[in-house]
Amino acid sequence: MSERIRVAVLGAAGRMGQTVVRAVQEAPDLELVAAVDADADLSVVVDAGAQVAVDFTVPSATEGNVHALVDAGVHLVVGTTGWDDESLARVRDHLADRPGVGVLVAPNFALGAVLAMAFAARAARWFESVEVIELHHPDKVDAPSGTAHHTATAIAAARAAAALGPVPDATTQALDGARGADVEGVRVHSVRLRGLVAHEEILLGNAGEQLTIRHDSFDRVSFMPGVLLAVRQVGSRPGLTVGLEQLLDLA
Amino acid sequence: MSERIRVAVLGAAGRMGQTVVRAVQEAPDLELVAAVDADADLSVVVDAGAQVAVDFTVPSATEGNVHALVDAGVHLVVGTTGWDDESLARVRDHLADRPGVGVLVAPNFALGAVLAMAFAARAARWFESVEVIELHHPDKVDAPSGTAHHTATAIAAARAAAALGPVPDATTQALDGARGADVEGVRVHSVRLRGLVAHEEILLGNAGEQLTIRHDSFDRVSFMPGVLLAVRQVGSRPGLTVGLEQLLDLA
Amino acid sequence: MSERIRVAVLGAAGRMGQTVVRAVQEAPDLELVAAVDADADLSVVVDAGAQVAVDFTVPSATEGNVHALVDAGVHLVVGTTGWDDESLARVRDHLADRPGVGVLVAPNFALGAVLAMAFAARAARWFESVEVIELHHPDKVDAPSGTAHHTATAIAAARAAAALGPVPDATTQALDGARGADVEGVRVHSVRLRGLVAHEEILLGNAGEQLTIRHDSFDRVSFMPGVLLAVRQVGSRPGLTVGLEQLLDLA
Amino acid sequence: MSERIRVAVLGAAGRMGQTVVRAVQEAPDLELVAAVDADADLSVVVDAGAQVAVDFTVPSATEGNVHALVDAGVHLVVGTTGWDDESLARVRDHLADRPGVGVLVAPNFALGAVLAMAFAARAARWFESVEVIELHHPDKVDAPSGTAHHTATAIAAARAAAALGPVPDATTQALDGARGADVEGVRVHSVRLRGLVAHEEILLGNAGEQLTIRHDSFDRVSFMPGVLLAVRQVGSRPGLTVGLEQLLDLA
Known part of the structure; x- marks a missing residue:
């Protein structure tokens, strides 16, 4: 039997975060190993052995979260707003030094x-x-x-x-x-x-x-199929992916 | 058997006028007795014994047409644009002296x-x-x-x-x-x-x-049921009626 | 200052009932005086001095509720399903003996x-x-x-x-x-x-x-404006009214 | 200056055929060299030097037209209905012997x-x-x-x-x-x-x-951009193409 993917949720107290927590708990192939606030110490996430972290925090925290967890080898799915070309470029650069780690940033998961x-x-x-x-x-x-x-x-x-x-x-x-x-x-x-x-x-x-x-x-439950799709795929997509459409086989 | 209503079309060469001419010709209860240009001498309409005239002419001609035909005792259905509160008031006044004559002015016949x-x-x-x-x-x-x-x-x-x-x-x-x-x-x-x-x-x-x-x-054929409805009813609605909705039994 | 209308909710534990309870509580011109289950003893409603009762109970209970409260002089707004021509006729007959009492039955309050x-x-x-x-x-x-x-x-x-x-x-x-x-x-x-x-x-x-x-x-909150409209008007509409459209001034 | 593509229309008297004739005449990069009836002798098309023929004829004629013109080295755009897997297979086989000739069959050109x-x-x-x-x-x-x-x-x-x-x-x-x-x-x-x-x-x-x-x-004018797109591209798409979507760069 295949192992379940170990997932952490950052910003778990927010409205989107709570919805993601429930969706992960209900998915038979995923295991929720950590659910932390927007400003939490990320060592909890790493210690819990998370393979993928989902970030629905705040613009001021999200970039820091991403770099810290990339350093720890954790894949990321990011739905927090506030990303621009420069901050995305910094993640892309960082990932060049961490082959195998994947980050997906998407403005919309519906x-x-x-x-x-x-x-x-x-x-x-x-x-x-x-x-x-x-x-x-x-x-x-x-x-x-x-x-x-x-x-x-x-x-x-x-x-x-x-x-x-x-x-x-x-x-x-x-x-x-x-x-x-x-x-x-x-x-x-x-x-x-x-x-x-x-x-x-x-x-x-x-x-x-x-x-x-x-x-x-x-309803914001409409974002969950997209978030779960990203959680399942981000581990096999090293580097930076921007936009959920990259995962949708539209060709 | 009931008599057919005798109808004249003013502005018969225009796009709306042509469509009205065809619609009148195809209606079994209506008889087309005159079809004249926007600037025609209206004695043709009166001599033809029209009971109802349909005016799709031009803003500069329509008010004159209405007053002339009201004098001749012809009911009118008017789809030409350009009517305002003052010109409508002049028709209302005129009709006060011609009991039994009906005029319907409508901005839209769809x-x-x-x-x-x-x-x-x-x-x-x-x-x-x-x-x-x-x-x-x-x-x-x-x-x-x-x-x-x-x-x-x-x-x-x-x-x-x-x-x-x-x-x-x-x-x-x-x-x-x-x-x-x-x-x-x-x-x-x-x-x-x-x-x-x-x-x-x-x-x-x-x-x-x-x-x-x-x-x-x-398509402008969508105006024809409204025009024909007005032609059939205007004779039994003396005075000025503004707007087709008055004929639609919406209560 | 005008008195608030005293309102009881029957079937207050159901999904519609709960929504009605909240809506009545939030309306400044209404006062919730009783909120009872679908199978409750209605003396509570009468003792609380309700002027209007809202019935969202079950088909097996609603007709009995209506007749009991009509006897007590309480106006009724009924949204429970299951009414047919015969049961409506029985209410109409009953109301003929109780001039001044109003009952509104409506299949849809949106x-x-x-x-x-x-x-x-x-x-x-x-x-x-x-x-x-x-x-x-x-x-x-x-x-x-x-x-x-x-x-x-x-x-x-x-x-x-x-x-x-x-x-x-x-x-x-x-x-x-x-x-x-x-x-x-x-x-x-x-x-x-x-x-x-x-x-x-x-x-x-x-x-x-x-x-x-x-x-x-x-969302079922869309029914609340219609329910509250009925609560406010039923007291001035003696006899049986069927359908919310009667209250909407559509003429 | 680039040469215009020489186009023939088969079934030119039909409603779609007439519309295609007009569309080809109005396209600055296309030249109408033949417009023939559904049952016409196709030597006219060949003699006129047509490079592409557009077939909006009838199910009983279209397959014969295609094979005859493929033999003559004329590319085809086919909108006539009635094609099935077998008749398409026969065209595919025929084209295997005529490298360089293209046939596009599409059920819908909108x-x-x-x-x-x-x-x-x-x-x-x-x-x-x-x-x-x-x-x-x-x-x-x-x-x-x-x-x-x-x-x-x-x-x-x-x-x-x-x-x-x-x-x-x-x-x-x-x-x-x-x-x-x-x-x-x-x-x-x-x-x-x-x-x-x-x-x-x-x-x-x-x-x-x-x-x-x-x-x-x-309106059937909506088919014309698709027909003209096919006319322009079929010459550079040897073999059989089924469906206009193949030309739309959807990847």
């Missing part, structure tokens, strides 16, 4: 959201028009959402690579804001509605046809 | 669009949040569409009448335009996409639920 | 679901085609849902009243089940999907246009 | 429809639940549509390859047809509605999330 974004980017070059609508609960403070911004940027890059020009738009008279935000030439609309959680819709149009890709996130 | 707007206005008082998305082909020059603007205004009036406060919205950081246009406190988003014709979606939200009302207009 | 159904019934006579899609979580045992069945029946009645014939359908070769269930001539399709809660979509079509009315229920 | 199907098949393994809804005008005689059937089959194959079991479904009481048609374990629902053309929606669900992929086809 499989459906990651697939929606990947499909939108692949479809973009085949359509004359494209716009993005994201819909969230009205307590959200930023607009558009990070996911929608990221999606629009990926679409814009795909259009540029295919040498498509700007999308057609004859608008000459508009109320302020009617046409949405302009993210690298892609219009993004943010709806805020009581009752919603987190939703994104990408609309692509050609003469005579429309392709719509929509993701609805109703 | 039954579905009219119903969508009426339902949105009735539902609005029961929901904490509401937003409007309209989607059109990219050759449209104005944003938002007249229909969406009208819908938002009706929703705002219904909310005010129910003493609802502003919709909840915690947004503090937004890209310019992300949250749409503000029409009397109702956010309206305008999508422009090749392949689309004219579409409107009203989203209403409460804790735990969402109500969505959507209308898709694919 | 405002959006009730509005969707009412709008679909009103729109139906204006469209050549109509179909219903309902979507639920895959643990549901019956298909179609009661709400969808009820919606289809109301649509069929509206079509019959308008003397519309059968919907157009040229299908001659179909896989078993492809065209859905036939509910009095209206096709109803039941989708079962992990992640969903309870959703209904009514599609209405004419040449060149489509009207879609959709309700999404994400 | 880029959006092809992408929707490809994305659905790739996403399927990551979701617990999946169902397909297709919606068409009510004059369609078969249900479900060929596209929906094909989509469901591809999804079923992807689920089987990932060793997913059956979709969850607790239904024990259902009206006949409510749960749709069963296509290799995937439920498919067929809606027929006046006003619609051809639409397909794939719903995928996990706990807490839903991914929806939808394609709307409003």
Whole structure:
């Protein structure tokens, strides 16, 4: 019988952390060996013999956690926000000295959201028009959402690579804001509605046809299949992997 | 056997006019007795014995047409744009002197669009949040569409009448335009996409639920059932009627 | 200052009952005076001076509860399932002897679901085609849902009243089940999907246009505005009222 | 300056053929050298020096056309229906003797429809639940549509390859047809509605999330970008290619 993977959860008291703890406990092929707070001493994790650590802590702690555990030979799955090109580069450099250790950093673990974004980017070059609508609960403070911004940027890059020009738009008279935000030439609309959680819709149009890709996130349990997939695969993916889509066999 | 209603079409050479001519010809209970250009001499219409005239001409001609035909005792169904409170008031005054003559002026003859707007206005008082998305082909020059603007205004009036406060919205950081246009406190988003014709979606939200009302207009034939309904009813509705919804038995 | 309405909850230990208890406690104009189990002795409710009782118990208990509390002069809001024409008639008869007492029985307290159904019934006579899609979580045992069945029946009645014939359908070769269930001539399709809660979509079509009315229920908190509305109004509506739509000023 | 590709259209009098003729005439990099009826003598095509022939003829003619033009060294883009594994195998064999000649046979040239199907098949393994809804005008005689059937089959194959079991479904009481048609374990629902053309929606669900992929086809002009893409690429793809998705760089 195959051994269970020994897993630690960092930030185990947070909302995402608690959900990850439960998901690991319920997975028959995983064993929870440590569950620690965001600011905990990581020697607990190492002493517990964790093979993989899942980090849902805070931006100020996550990079330190990663370097410390890479030094200890522990693989990492990181969902904490705040990573940028420089901090990712420092991890990549560090991993060059630690062959065999894998780190996966992903801004989004909802499989459906990651697939929606990947499909939108692949479809973009085949359509004359494209716009993005994201819909969230009205307590959200930023607009558009990070996911929608990221999606629009990926679409814009795909259009540029295919040498498509700007999308057609004859608008000459508009109320302020009617046409949405302009993210690298892609219009993004943010709806805020009581009752919603987190939703994104990408609309692509050609003469005579429309392709719509929509993701609805109703609950943070939707992140768990992605987190567990990453936990299971990160040990066999040495080096730095950015984005869950790398694990989804989309080719 | 009942007599057929004798119908004239004004603006018969235009795109809407041509469609109305065909629809009248195909209706077994209607008889086309005149089809004239937008700038035609209306004595043709009167001499042909028209009981009802349908006006899809141009803003500069429509008010003159209406007053001339009201004098001649011809009922009117008017789909031409450009009417405002003053011009409508002049028709109402004129009709006070011509009891028995009916005039119906409607900005939209698509039954579905009219119903969508009426339902949105009735539902609005029961929901904490509401937003409007309209989607059109990219050759449209104005944003938002007249229909969406009208819908938002009706929703705002219904909310005010129910003493609802502003919709909840915690947004503090937004890209310019992300949250749409503000029409009397109702956010309206305008999508422009090749392949689309004219579409409107009203989203209403409460804790735990969402109500969505959507209308898709694919072709101007969708206006014909509304035009024919008006032609059949205008003779039994003396005075001025504004809006097709008055004919739809929504109570 | 106006007095708060004194409210009892029957079936307070059930999932709906618990949610109602919380909602009443949080409403500033309501006072929770009793919260009892489905099989409790109702003298507690009467002794507590309840003016309105909310019944979310079980089919075997609800009719007895209603008659007992009507005798005691307590108004009732009933969300328990299992009522039919005969049991409703018995309540109506009883109330004829108790002028001033009001009972509201409703199969659905989600405002959006009730509005969707009412709008679909009103729109139906204006469209050549109509179909219903309902979507639920895959643990549901019956298909179609009661709400969808009820919606289809109301649509069929509206079509019959308008003397519309059968919907157009040229299908001659179909896989078993492809065209859905036939509910009095209206096709109803039941989708079962992990992640969903309870959703209904009514599609209405004419040449060149489509009207879609959709309700999404994400959580049972969505029933609370409807329950509280009924609690506030039932005291001023003597006799039997069936259906929340009677309270929604839809005319 | 690069030479224009010399194109012939077979079945040029049919509805699709006429649309292809116009599209080729309007494309600056293509030259229409022949446009012939479905039963025409193909020597005209060869004599006109066609490099690529587009076949939208009839099932009884298309296979003969392909073999005759392969013999003449003309590349083919085939949209006619009626091809099966045996007839495709005969073309593959024939092309083995004619290196350098390319034939592309595709059941669907709408880029959006092809992408929707490809994305659905790739996403399927990551979701617990999946169902397909297709919606068409009510004059369609078969249900479900060929596209929906094909989509469901591809999804079923992807689920089987990932060793997913059956979709969850607790239904024990259902009206006949409510749960749709069963296509290799995937439920498919067929809606027929006046006003619609051809639409397909794939719903995928996990706990807490839903991914929806939808394609709307409003007009047969939507097939033209796919046809022209095939015309431009078939000359550099010797042998038999089945399905437009092979040309879309989806990896």
